[in-house]
Amino acid sequence: MNAIRSLDEMPMRFRQYENEPWFSQGVRILSVGRNVIFYLPQEDRRAVSIMRIMYGDRDLTKQLSET
Numbered sequence: 253m254n255a256i257r258s259l260d261e262m263p264m265r266f267r268q269y270e271n272e273p274w275f276s277q278g279v280r281i282l283s284v285g286r287n288v289i290f291y292l293p294q295e296d297r298r299a300v301s302i303m304r305i306m307y308g309d310r311d312l313t314k315q316l317s318e319t
Contacts, residue, residue: 255284256291259300263293271313283308290316 259282268274269281269290282289290303306315 255282256289256302259291259293263291263300264295269312271316274316279303288312 263280266280266282269279274290277292279290279292282291286308287305288308289305292301292303293299294301304316304319306312
C-alpha cells in the first residue's frame, strides 16, 4: 500500500509497460518485491487508476490479455 500511495507524487516516474495495446494507452508498471502493479496516470484529473496487481513471475502479457 505504501508503494501505491507513493504514486501521489510524480506518478510518471515509473516506466511504461512496453507491450501493446497497453503502451499506447499509457499504462505504467511499478515493481514492489515480487509483485507488479499496473496503473494508469490520469494527469487531467490528478489521479492514478490501479489496473491490476500481479505476481511478477507470471507471464504478465498473457495474464493482462485474458482479463
